[in-house]
Amino acid sequence: MSKRKRPEELRSHRWLGVNDLRAFGHRARLRQGGFDTADFRGKPVIGIINTWSDINFCHTHLRDRAEDVKRGVLQAGGFPVELPAMSLSEPFVKPSAMLYRNLLAMETEELLRSHPIDGAVLMGGCDKTTPALIMGAISMGLPAIYVPAGPQLRGNWRGLELGSGSDAWKYWDEKRAGRISESDWTELEGGIARSFGTCMVMGTAATMMAIAETLGLTIPGASSIPAPDAAHPRMCAASGRRIVDMVWDDLVPQNILTPAAFDNAIRVHMAMGGSTNAIIHVVAMARRAGIKLDMKRFDEISREIPVLANVRPSGKFLMEDFFYAGGLRALMTELNGALDLSCLTVTGTSLGENIAGLEVYKRDVIRPLSDPVSRDGATAVLTGNLAPRGCVMKPSAADKRLLRHRGKVIAFEDYDHMAHEVERDDLDVTPDHILVLKNGGPKGGPGMPEWGMLPIPKKLVKHGVRDMLRVSDARMSGTSYGACILHVAPESFVGGPLAFVKTGDEIEVDVPARRIHLHVAEEEIARRRAAWKPPAPRYPRGYGALYSQHIGQADEGCDFDFLAPNGAIPEPEIH
Ligand code: FES
Numbered sequence: 066m067s068k069r070k071r072p073e074e075l076r077s078h079r080w081l082g083v084n085d086l087r088a089f090g091h092r093a094r095l096r097q098g099g100f101d102t103a104d105f106r107g108k109p110v111i112g113i114i115n116t117w118s119d120i121n122f123c124h125t126h127l128r129d130r131a132e133d134v135k136r137g138v139l140q141a142g143g144f145p146v147e148l149p150a151m152s153l154s155e156p157f158v159k160p161s162a163m164l165y166r167n168l169l170a171m172e173t174e175e176l177l178r179s180h181p182i183d184g185a186v187l188m189g190g191c192d193k194t195t196p197a198l199i200m201g202a203i204s205m206g207l208p209a210i211y212v213p214a215g216p217q218l219r220g221n222w223r224g225l226e227l228g229s230g231s232d233a234w235k236y237w238d239e240k241r242a243g244r245i246s247e248s249d250w251t252e253l254e255g256g257i258a259r260s261f262g263t264c265m266v267m268g269t270a271a272t273m274m275a276i277a278e279t280l281g282l283t284i285p286g287a288s289s290i291p292a293p294d295a296a297h298p299r300m301c302a303a304s305g306r307r308i309v310d311m312v313w314d315d316l317v318p319q320n321i322l323t324p325a326a327f328d329n330a331i332r333v334h335m336a337m338g339g340s341t342n343a344i345i346h347v348v349a350m351a352r353r354a355g356i357k358l359d360m361k362r363f364d365e366i367s368r369e370i371p372v373l374a375n376v377r378p379s380g381k382f383l384m385e386d387f388f389y390a391g392g393l394r395a396l397m398t399e400l401n402g403a404l405d406l407s408c409l410t411v412t413g414t415s416l417g418e419n420i421a422g423l424e425v426y427k428r429d430v431i432r433p434l435s436d437p438v439s440r441d442g443a444t445a446v447l448t449g450n451l452a453p454r455g456c457v458m459k460p461s462a463a464d465k466r467l468l469r470h471r472g473k474v475i476a477f478e479d480y481d482h483m484a485h486e487v488e489r490d491d492l493d494v495t496p497d498h499i500l501v502l503k504n505g506g507p508k509g510g511p512g513m514p515e516w517g518m519l520p521i522p523k524k525l526v527k528h529g530v531r532d533m534l535r536v537s538d539a540r541m542s543g544t545s546y547g548a549c550i551l552h553v554a555p556e557s558f559v560g561g562p563l564a565f566v567k568t569g570d571e572i573e574v575d576v577p578a579r580r581i582h583l584h585v586a587e588e589e590i591a592r593r594r595a596a597w598k599p600p601a602p603r604y605p606r607g608y609g610a611l612y613s614q615h616i617g618q619a620d621e622g623c624d625f626d627f628l629a630p631n632g633a634i635p636e637p638e639i640h
Contacts (some may be wrong), residue, residue, distance in 0.1 A: 069313045072107035076207070079639055080181030081105060087639055091181070105144040109312035111305070112182035113138075113145055114173055114198060116189045118152030123191035123270065124214050125261035126292055133298040134186050134212065137305020143184075143312070145305065148176045155192045155270075163540065164512025164612060166193040166200075166346075167625050173201025179637060182207065184312040186304055190214025190263045192543075195273035196346035199282065203318045203353040204628065208311035210411045211282040212304045213274035215292035216384035217262030227257045228377040229264035230544025234518065242526045262292025265384040267376040268543030272339035273346060275393050279333040280350075281321045281410030285419035289392030291385050311411060322354040325405040329416065331363055332403050335370035335443045336396055338379030340543025341457050341551055344444060345513075349622030355630050360455045360620050364446035364579060371437035372461045373399055375430050378546035379461040380438045382430050390430035394420045399433060441468070441576075447550065449581040450590075451536070451562050451572065454554035454620045459546070460576050464532035467548035468576040471584075472534060476501040476568045479509075480516055487522045494522045496530045499572050503563055504600070505539030506556025507616045507623050511603045517541035517551040534574060536581075538563055538619075550574065550581065552619035558600060559618075565593035 073082060080091045095105060113134050117127035131147050138145040150172050153162045177185055185205075187198035190213045202209035220227025236253055239245045263270035274288035284303050290296045327347065334343050344363055351358040373396060376382050387393075397404060397420045406417025425431045432438055441460035448455050460468055475498050477483035483502050486492055500519045507513045516539040521530055535549045538556035555561035562583065566572075571584040583590070604610045615625040 070315055075109055075312070076183050077110040077181035082107070108142055108144045109183040109309050110181050111138045111143045111145045111184050111186060111308050111312070112177055112180060113147045113186045114150050114176060114188060115147055116150050116152045116191070116194045116198070118154060120157050121152040121154035121191055122258070122261055123154070123217070123263045124152060124189070126297070127188050127214060130212070130298060130301045131188065133301035134188070134305040137302035138309055140302070141306040141309035143309035146180070146182070148180065150176060153191060153193045153197065161510060161512035161514035162193045163514070163623070164609070166197045167612070167628065168608060169194065169197035170200040170204070170628070173198050174205045177202070177205040177207055178634070184208040184308045185210070186308050187211045188214070190270055190274055192269040192273070192342070195270070195277055196350055199277060199350055200353045200624070203322065203350065204630065206317055206319060208308060208316050209282070209318055210284070210304050210308045210311065211277045212301055213277065213283060213288045215262050215274070215290045215294070215297050216265040216271055217258060217292055218260040219265060219383045219385050220257040220259055222253050222256040226383060227253070228266040228383055228544065229258065230268060230542050231266050231378045231546065232257060234545060238521065238526050238531065241523055260293050264544055266378060266544050267338055267340065267374060267384070269340040269342040270543070271384050272334060272337060272343045272543055275337055275339070276330045276334055276343060276347060278393055279330045279397070280326050281408055281416060282318070283411065285410070285412065286392055286394050289384070289388045291388055294388070307411060314413065316411065316413060319354065321409050321411065322350070322356070323408065324356050326408045327351050327356060327358060328362070328366070329404045329408060331366045332370050332400060333393070333397065335367050336373045336400055338372035338374055338376065338438065338443045338461050341444055341459050342540055342543055344457055345540070345552065345619055345623050348620070349624045352622055352624060353628070353630060360446045363444055367442035367444050370400070370403060371434065372439040372443050373432045373434065373437055375432055375438045378544060379443065379459070386427070386430045390427035391423060391425045394423045395425045396431050398423050399425065399431065445576050445579060447574070447576065447579050447581045451566070451581050451583040452553045453562070454618065456550050456553040456581060458548070458550045458576060462546035463548035467532060467534045469574070470497075470499075470534050471571060471573040472497045472499045474499050474501050474566055474568055474570045474572055476566050476570070477503065479504045483519060487520045490524055492522050492524055494525060496525060496533055499534045499536060501563070501566050501572070502535070502537035502539060503557040503566070505537045506553070506558055507618060508603070508613055509556055509558030509600070510539060511609065511613065513540050513619065513623060515540050515542040515545070517549045518545035518547055519549070536563070536572065554618045554620045556618065560594070560597060560599060562590065564597055565590055
């Protein structure tokens with residue numbers, strides 16, 4: 066780390082500290098805002114990138130929490146500036162929030178670049194917001210600290226604890242099977258999301274917040290604090306205080322995000338039983354940091370690290386219980402020997418120092434390595450002639466019978482085709498069939514929607530079937546479960562082998578051997594490939610067209626090719 070900065074070395078000095086006509090204008094505008102020179106002269110300007118919005122209930126509290134961050138910044142002698150950014154509310158943004166992750170990443174980077182900002186506080190949590198904010202901040206390269214929104218409280222219905230998403234899927238099938246009534250379903254609707262905060266199962270939000278903390282980008286313990294807990298605003302203020310010192314010390318993400326830090330993050334992801342979506346985001350964040358992360362690395366680590374967090378959908382409890390059990394830092398103490406504890410964090414201390422002395426308080430929620438929730442691994446990476454560049458599965462959340470399986474395919478050309486067919490009472494389907502969905506990938510979805518947990522056909526649901534092997538190039542929600550093989554790369558829309566699968570073909574999956582194979586002769590696949598016509602692009606203009614032209618495949622992290630770290634962007638001229 067370099068020596069402490071002097072005020073004239075602050076980036077904002079170019080806007081505010083010099084004595085010319087432009088700086089006069091900048092200072093005059095700050096005074097228009099009611100600030101005195103003493104409020105900002107020679108102080109680090111902290112940009113608070115806030116993804117609050119009226120339609121993102123995972124972030125409802127971030128409007129107030131930004132004030133807590135400002136309190137901390139002021140206490141430490143900084144000047145806080147809140148900069149709103151797009152919110153990416155997972156349930157409401159269509160066709161998929163993933164379509165816009167890179168747009169938020171670009172917005173974050175350019176908000177920081179174009180304003181007189183010295184350091185950033187990144188406020189997010191709802192699924193894609195975490196990787197987007199971090200990707201943008203890495204590319205900008207200013208000191209940055211991440212403030213996770215934190216999970217909401219447990220859901221409740223008639224005394225039963227409900228988990229976001231997971232229990233919606235579960236009770237939807239119960240309703241389709243006629244086991245619960247319309248009024249039960251309406252009551253559930255009022256109980257499954259009881260407070261502000263992110264989904265409270267080990268979905269993508271909880272996984273990514275934990276990964277951000279493990280990477281060293283948060284105040285220690287931040288990611289596990291439930292959103293309504295009083296510790297949350299205290300954490301926000303502490304983050305505000307800390308970022309000011311990070312600016313003086315010039316502690317930037319590149320100092321923190323090393324290959325060892327990413328290995329730690331993958332290990333924790335596996336121990337958490339984290340969302341399959343995290344693979345895409347971790348690869349994308351690592352690439353922004355100039356680190357090439359192979360999908361195989363995830364698989365190697367998944368074979369070493371069992372699932373310890375007994376949290377749905379792999380386990381039984383919810384994130385609130387995980388907090389009471391000691392939270393992420395307690396889980397990390399269980400992995401002590403597997404983590405590189407020398408990794409630097411935003412605190413300026415090491416990961417090891419940040420978790421020293423912590424322990425697990427509830428052994429049924431955070432299990433020891435000797436008695437894990439599952440040894441099957443949170444994420445397996447499979448390859449074969451159907452997925453030459455890989456695909457992923459969450460064995461810990463699947464019916465064990467399906468981890469080695471060969472079956473006949475029922476293929477759906479797109480989502481609408483699938484949605485219609487699975488409701489047919491006369492669909493020719495058995496529990497041993499393999500459902501295949503095409504055109505759900507980065508370009509085909511578009512935006513790689515969370516369609517990968519294909520519904521079990523209604524005819525089978527009525528007979529109690531709750532899991533089947535399903536294969537697609539889509540993603541699935543981190544709250545989902547089942548034997549779903551996802552992220553098949555390359556995707557069908559660009560002519561990946563999935564495009565040539567037909568109803569009646571056979572697929573063989575061997576998860577322990579990490580293999581997926583389409584049992585169709587190579588000559589026949591070649592014939593089908595020759596007859597295949599690429600679909601028309603989804604968007605004729607606008608952001609969608611830009612997205613379609615530049616989006617990478619799942620194994621590349623679905624980042625835009627032009628956002629790769631190829632050379633520094635010059636600082637803006639101030640004329
Ligand atoms: Fe926001 Fe799940 S909907 S975290």
